[in-house]
Amino acid sequence: xxxxxxxxxxxxxxxxxxxxxxxxxxxxxxxxxxxxxxxxxxxxxxxxxxxxxxxxxxxxxxxxxxxxxxxxxxxxxxxxxxxxxxxxxxxxxxxxxxxxxxxxxxxxxxxxxxxxxxxxxxxxxxxxxxxxxxxxxxxxxxxxxxxxxxxxxxxxxxxxxxxxxxxxxxxxxxxxxxxxxxxxxxxxxxxxxxxxxxxxxxxxxxxxxxxxxxxxxxxxxxxxxxxxxxxxxxxxxxxxxxxxxxxxxxxxxxxxxxxxxxxxxxxxxxxxxxxxxxxxxxxxxxxxxxxxxxxxxxxxxxxxxxxxxxxxxxxxxxxxxxxxxxxxxxxxxxxxxxxxxxxxxxxxxxxxxxxxxxxxxxxxxxxxxxxxxxxxxxxxxxxxxxxxxxxxxxxxxxxxxxxxxxxxxxxxxxxxxxxxxxxx
Amino acid sequence: xxxxxxxxxxxxxxxxxxxxxxxxxxxxxxxxxxxxxxxxxxxxxxxxxxxxxxxxxxxxxxxxxxxxxxxxxxxxxxxxxxxxxxxxxxxxxxxxxxxxxxxxxxxxxxxxxxxxxxxxxxxxxxxxxxxxxxxxxxxxxxxxxxxxxxxxxxxxxxxxxxxxxxxxxxxxxxxxxxxxxxxxxxxxxxxxxxxxxxxxxxxxxxxxxxxxxxxxxxxxxxxxxxxxxxxxxxxxxxxxxxxxxxxxxxxxxxxxxxxxxxxxxxxxxxxxxxxxxxxxxxxxxxxxxxxxxxxxxxxxxxxxxxxxxxxxxxxxxxxxxxxxxxxxxxxxxxxxxxxxxxxxxxxxxxxxxxxxxxxxxxxxxxxxxxxxxxxxxxxxxxxxxxxxxxxxxxxxxxxxxxxxxxxxxxxxxxxxx
Numbered sequence: 001x002x003x004x005x006x007x008x009x010x011x012x013x014x015x016x017x018x019x020x021x022x023x024x025x026x027x028x029x030x031x032x033x034x035x036x037x038x039x040x041x042x043x044x045x046x047x048x049x050x051x052x053x054x055x056x057x058x059x060x061x062x063x064x065x066x067x068x069x070x071x072x073x074x075x076x077x078x079x080x081x082x083x084x085x086x087x088x089x090x091x092x093x094x095x096x097x098x099x100x101x102x103x104x105x106x107x108x109x110x111x112x113x114x115x116x117x118x119x120x121x122x123x124x125x126x127x128x129x130x131x132x133x134x135x136x137x138x139x140x141x142x143x144x145x146x147x148x149x150x151x152x153x154x155x156x157x158x159x160x161x162x163x164x165x166x167x168x169x170x171x172x173x174x175x176x177x178x179x180x181x182x183x184x185x186x187x188x189x190x191x192x193x194x195x196x197x198x199x200x201x202x203x204x205x206x207x208x209x210x211x212x213x214x215x216x217x218x219x220x221x222x223x224x225x226x227x228x229x230x231x232x233x234x235x236x237x238x239x240x241x242x243x244x245x246x247x248x249x250x251x252x253x254x255x256x257x258x259x260x261x262x263x264x265x266x267x268x269x270x271x272x273x274x275x276x277x278x279x280x281x282x283x284x285x286x287x288x289x290x291x292x293x294x295x296x297x298x299x300x301x302x303x304x305x306x307x308x309x310x311x312x313x314x315x316x317x318x319x320x321x322x323x324x325x326x327x328x329x330x331x332x333x334x335x336x337x338x339x340x341x342x343x344x345x346x347x348x349x350x351x352x353x354x355x356x357x358x359x360x361x362x363x364x365x366x367x368x369x370x371x372x373x374x375x376x377x378x379x380x381x382x383x384x385x386x387x388x389x390x391x392x393x394x395x396x397x398x399x400x401x402x403x404x405x406x407x408x409x410x411x412x413x414x415x416x417x418x419x420x421x422x423x424x
Numbered sequence: 425x426x427x428x429x430x431x432x433x434x435x436x437x438x439x440x441x442x443x444x445x446x447x448x449x450x451x452x453x454x455x456x457x458x459x460x461x462x463x464x465x466x467x468x469x470x471x472x473x474x475x476x477x478x479x480x481x482x483x484x485x486x487x488x489x490x491x492x493x494x495x496x497x498x499x500x501x502x503x504x505x506x507x508x509x510x511x512x513x514x515x516x517x518x519x520x521x522x523x524x525x526x527x528x529x530x531x532x533x534x535x536x537x538x539x540x541x542x543x544x545x546x547x548x549x550x551x552x553x554x555x556x557x558x559x560x561x562x563x564x565x566x567x568x569x570x571x572x573x574x575x576x577x578x579x580x581x582x583x584x585x586x587x588x589x590x591x592x593x594x595x596x597x598x599x600x601x602x603x604x605x606x607x608x609x610x611x612x613x614x615x616x617x618x619x620x621x622x623x624x625x626x627x628x629x630x631x632x633x634x635x636x637x638x639x640x641x642x643x644x645x646x647x648x649x650x651x652x653x654x655x656x657x658x659x660x661x662x663x664x665x666x667x668x669x670x671x672x673x674x675x676x677x678x679x680x681x682x683x684x685x686x687x688x689x690x691x692x693x694x695x696x697x698x699x700x701x702x703x704x705x706x707x708x709x710x711x712x713x714x715x716x717x718x719x720x721x722x723x724x725x726x727x728x729x730x731x732x733x734x735x736x737x738x739x740x741x742x743x744x745x746x747x748x749x750x751x752x753x754x755x756x757x758x759x760x761x762x763x764x765x766x767x768x769x770x771x772x773x774x775x776x777x778x779x780x781x782x783x784x785x786x787x788x789x790x791x792x793x794x795x796x797x798x799x800x801x802x803x804x805x806x807x808x809x810x811x812x813x814x815x816x817x818x819x820x821x822x823x824x825x826x827x828x829x830x831x832x833x834x835x836x837x838x839x840x841x
Contacts, residue, residue, distance in 0.1 A: 013741065016711060142707060170601035170663065177597055231727055232662040236597065239659075271478040276485070301658050301723040303755050304473045307531045312482055315524060328729050332763045 015134075015141040018071040018079060022134040025123065031084045032123040034130055035094060040075040041106045041116065047076050054100060058093045062086060074141050079133075081123065094118050165218070167229035172222065173237060179221050180240050186248055188216040193405060194262070194375050194397040197385065203404045206372075206395060207260035207291060210249075212241050235266075235297070242269040246278040262291035262321060267298050270309040279316060287317035291342065296324045299338070310339055321375075327351055327358070330365055344375045347384040347398065359391055366392045443568040446499045446507055450561060453551060459512040462549040462560055465525065468503040469544060470532050471774060475504045483528055486521040493517075502571045507564075509551075522546065531754060533785065590645055592653035599652045600660050604667055606648045612671045615643045620832045621689070621802050621824040624816070630835045633802070633822055634687040634717050637676060639668045662693070662723070669696040677708035681715060689717035691749055694724050697735045706742060713743035717768070722750040725764065736766070747802070756792040757785075770802045773811045773825070793818060 025032065039047065039055060052072070059070045059080055068082030068090070082090050098117065101107055107117055121130050166172075190213045195203035218227050228234055242265050249263070269275055270292070279287075292313055299306040299322065310320050321342035322335070330345055351362070366374050372395060376388040379398030388396060453460050467480060484506065487498045494517065496510040510518060526535050526545060535545050549560040618635040625631065645654050655661055669692050681688060696702055697718065709716055718739055725732045725748060736746045745767040752772050761769050793801060799822070803815040806825030815823060823831075835841045 016743065019711070138711070142710075170597045170604055170660075174597035174601055230663060230666075232659040232666070233597075236657060236659040236663075271482060276482070297723060297727040300726040300755070300759075302473070303752075303758060304471065304531065305479075308474065308479055308482075308528050311528045311530065315527065326729060329726065333759045334757070337758050 013141060014071050014073055015138045018073070019134045019138050021069060021071075021081070022131050025081070026127065026131075029123045029127050032081060033084055033087060033090075034079060034081045034121040034123055035090060036119040036121070036133065037078040037080075037094065037097060038106075038117055038119075039101075040077050042076075042101055042104050043106070046101050046104045051100070052076055055097045058096050058100075062089060062093065073137060075137075077137075079137075165224045165226040168225060168227055168233045168237075170233065172225055173233050176222060176225075176227075176237060177240050180244060183221060185212055185217075185241075185244050188213045188220070189245075189248065190216075192397055193401060194377075194395050195401050195405070196394055197396060197401075197404070201385070201404055202408055203396075203401060205259065205405070207262055209262040209264075209293070209397065210245070211264060212245065238264070239266050239269060242266055243272075243274050246274055250278055250281050260289045260291060262293050264293045264295070264323065267294060267302065267305050267309045270313060271305065284317060291319045291321050293321045293323040293344070294340075296322060296329060296333075307339075314339075314341075323377075327354070327362060331361060335369055342373050342375060343369060344377045344397075345393075347376050347378050347380070347388070349383070352383065352387050363391045441568075441571055442499050442501050443564065443571045446501075446509075447564050447568055449497070449499075449509065450564060453509065454557065457551045457557065460551040461510055462551055463508040463510070463518060463522070464547040464549070464560075464563065465506040465508070465522075466534070466545055466547070468501075468505045469534050470504070470529055471534075474529055474532050479528075480504050483525045486524045486528075490517060490521050501567060502574060503567070505567070590642060590653045590655050592645065592649075592651045592656070594656040595649075595652045595654060595660050596657075597660065599649065600664065603649050603652075603664065607667055607671070610648060612639060612644075612668070613675050615640050615647070616672065616675060618688075619824060619829060620686070621804075621822060622828050622832055622835075623822050625821070628840065630831070630841050632686040632832065632841060634689040635685075636689040636691070636717075636719070636824070637672065638691060639672060644668075658723070662721075665691075666693050666695060669693055670699070670701040673701045673705040677705040681709060681712045687715040687717060689719055689747065691719040691721070694720055694728065694731050694735045697739060698731070711743070716743075717745045717747050719747040719749040719770065722748060722755065732764075736764075749804075753789050757788055760792070760795060762795045762797075766800075768800050768802055768822075769796055770804045770824075772805045773803050773807075773814070774805070790818060793820070 037055070039052060042051075056070060056072050056078060059068070059078075062068045062080075062082065063070055065086075067086045068080055071079045071081075073079065080090065098107055121133075123130055189210055191208050191210055193203070193205040193208045195205050197203050214227055218225060227237065245263055245265075246269070265275075294306065294310075314320055319341040320339075321344060322338060322340040323344045325333070325343055325345045326348065327345065327350070330343070335343055351358075354362075374393050375395040375397055376384060376393045377397040379385060379388070379396050379400045381400050384398070384400065385396055467475060467483065480500070484498065484500055487496075487506075487508065490496050490508075490513070491498055494510065494513040496508060496513050496518075499507040499509070501507065508518065529535050529545075547563075549556040551557045551560065616637055617640055618637045620635050621633040623631045623633045641654055645652065654664065672690060673692075673696070676688070676690065692702075706713065720732065720735075739746055747768040747770060748761060748764055748766045749770045750772070751761060751769055752774065756771070798819040801820050802822040802824055803811065803820050804824045806812050806815065806823045806828050808827050811825065812823055812827060812831070815821075832841065
């Protein structure tokens with residue numbers, strides 16, 4: 001197979017390397033020995049990263065002189081294969097490592113049976129034993145990886161079920177979609193504001209996002225079912241929710257709509273007869289106050305459909321917002337060409353930890369997107385706002401912003417009360 | 425994936441078709457052609473994905489105002505083309521909706537030729553001029569014949585399906601539930617096929633890069649889903665593939681990987697790679713994992729970038745190679761796949777990429793491919809010699825598709841592989 005050089009660099013674990021090395025050693029096994037140091041048997045407090053590194057470093061001079069090859073295994077064990085000519089030096093190194101861990105019971109107890117810590121092999125005479133050892137180390141490593149992952153798998157599945165409910169299946173989805181056709185969803189509509197903040201953290205709303213509360217939906221329609229457990233089935237469910245949302249937006253008496261509003265839609269919905277009917281029934285001026293949010297996963301599922309739909313709705317007067325970007329995807333996607341009016345970036349504390357180069361990059365991305373075109377959403381705390389501002393973001397949405405709005409309202413209320421008292 | 429057919433209804437023979445109405449209308453125009461002109465919009469030349477019925481329906485709405493305000497009539501033909509016949513309508517008025525439609529399809533190579541003499545998208549006919557009138561009349565006659573031919577073929581092929589299109593009604597969650605239940609006991613092994621991907625070397629020799637194993641969707645639909653189109657909902661389809669992944673892994677694990685056979689490639693969901701079924705597969709593959717490619721769909725990658733990164737690194741640690749599937753020359757213009765740090769990316773070829781009138785677009789694509797590294801790109805759906813030639817011109821050397829199947833066979837026969 002013709003492979004890129006970098007393909008070959010991505011070699012498997014040390015265990016696999018060891019096995020490979022031992023297999024190739026068969027033809028050059030004369031005058032070679034091996035020593036297996038069972039650091040895995042040490043007490044945990046002796047098995048810390050720095051201890052293991054110190055142990056491995058002791059072999060460094062020998063490795064540099066090409067007198068031997070060291071393998072650091074996942075179990076923490078070390079395996080050193082070397083030329084018999086340097087046996088004396090290797091014994092000194094092993095003695096040094098032993099000394100490093102002399103307080104460990106493993107070494108204290110092994111005075112009688114030194115094999116417990118270090119096992120020596122004559123590769124030439126005992127090749128099959130060495131090969132068997134390498135093979136068993138590979139197997140053990142796979143078992144370890146699988147067991148850990150398997151346990152985590154079962155554990156996290158159990159935990160998710162206990163906390164979130166039964167996973168969503170096609171059968172359940174079928175029932176939900178049918179139930180949604182009849183249910184009254186207007187009391188499940190929630191509203192969250194996208195705000196600018198002044199220097200005193202006083203918010204002024206720019207627009208608000210309307211959405212159907214998934215928690216309420218679950219509570220009402222399907223207690224005990226985790227609607228979010230499968231991304232694809234949930235995405236399908238949102239197509240049904242889109243239609244209900246459009247119906248509610250047409251009958252404005254259900255929700256008092258003031259200011260500019262944003263709502264999520266699937267691209268397939270925008271191209272459906274339901275949206276065309278909705279569009280026919282609202283006035284041109286209202287279109288200008290509506291922002292249609294599209295998910296990035298939906299956009300990249302069919303980019304051609306996105307471009308068509310974006311052009312269609314923008315031409316009608318709606319604004320388009322690309323939702324669900326992360327720092328990572330934001331730097332990967334050419335937002336200019338996507339041609340959206342706004343983008344929403346999800347806040348993550350990781351952004352702060354990214355360091356100066358990443359912050360510069362983010363600042364440049366935001367500057368190129370244009371002022372007031374980037375919203376930092378899922379803002380849960382003050383840190384998010386401080387960070388957002390430091391990179392040039394002026395629009396914020398999330399629980400913390402809602403708190404600021406509530407505080408501001410209380411403050412105004414108090415002020416009003418105070419004035420009334422003063423007048424009275 | 426939605427059905428990518430053209431906008432055509434299943435109609436009986438006694439029905440009157442739009443092309444015939446247009447032909448008759450023209451006869452009537454011929455008696456008094458003063459001030460009459462026709463505008464032919466060649467939507468049939470758009471990419472198949474842009475010719476879907478809902479796209480065409482929206483495009484047609486752009487003419488509503490014009491048709492209700494002026495003496496103009498719009499004909500929507502069965503091949504997705506539109507013809508506008510106007511009497512005494514100011515050309516500027518027609519330009520407005522025309523530009524709107526052009527804008528809707530602005531990313532299609534077809535509309536790149538805007539307004540030039542070689543406009544591929546729109547043809548104007550001044551019906552007061554005898555030459556134009558007869559040209560238009562023969563064009564319309566041809567459209568009538570084409571439409572008949574198209575309907576005949578459609579009736580014949582109702583059962584046949586090509587690689588990426590399927591027939592049938594839209595799938596709903598109930599269908600999916602029934603299908604998932606059926607799959608629990610149904611035999612799947614005989615629905616698994618493989619297709620080679622080929623690396624062409626400068627010396628004229630070839631090397632099989634891998635054999636990609638997949639469950640045949642047309643066959644699965646035929647066996648288990650009757651009249652339901654499995655591609656009609658992208659999300660339900662994606663769920664279905666999660667179920668199929670697990671069956672595929674089980675079968676491939678049992679089958680093993682012979683030292684003498686080429687590497688294999690499996691298209692999986694990211695969630696699958698983190699599942700128990702994959703662990704079992706990995707146990708069966710052992711050190712052979714270095715000869716296994718795992719392909720992820722772009723939409724899955726964008727769905728959860730964190731999960732992708734985790735899965736990619738995990739697979740690599742265990743010796744596998746990672747492939748990003750589902751790119752097109754168009755997606756390459758919107759994001760930088762190099763950032764995904766995959767071992768290979770797969771780009772689908774389409775006939776329309778050949779007619780790149782737009783020098784700019786081609787240069788941009790070349791630049792994107794350079795960023796990824798041309799030797800990391802597999803040109804998939806290479807169904808014709810043209811496709812392979814185009815790829816070689818773009819500096820690519822790895823190919824997959826029906827035409828490639830034939831090359832591989834021929835090279836094997838000549839001992840070039």
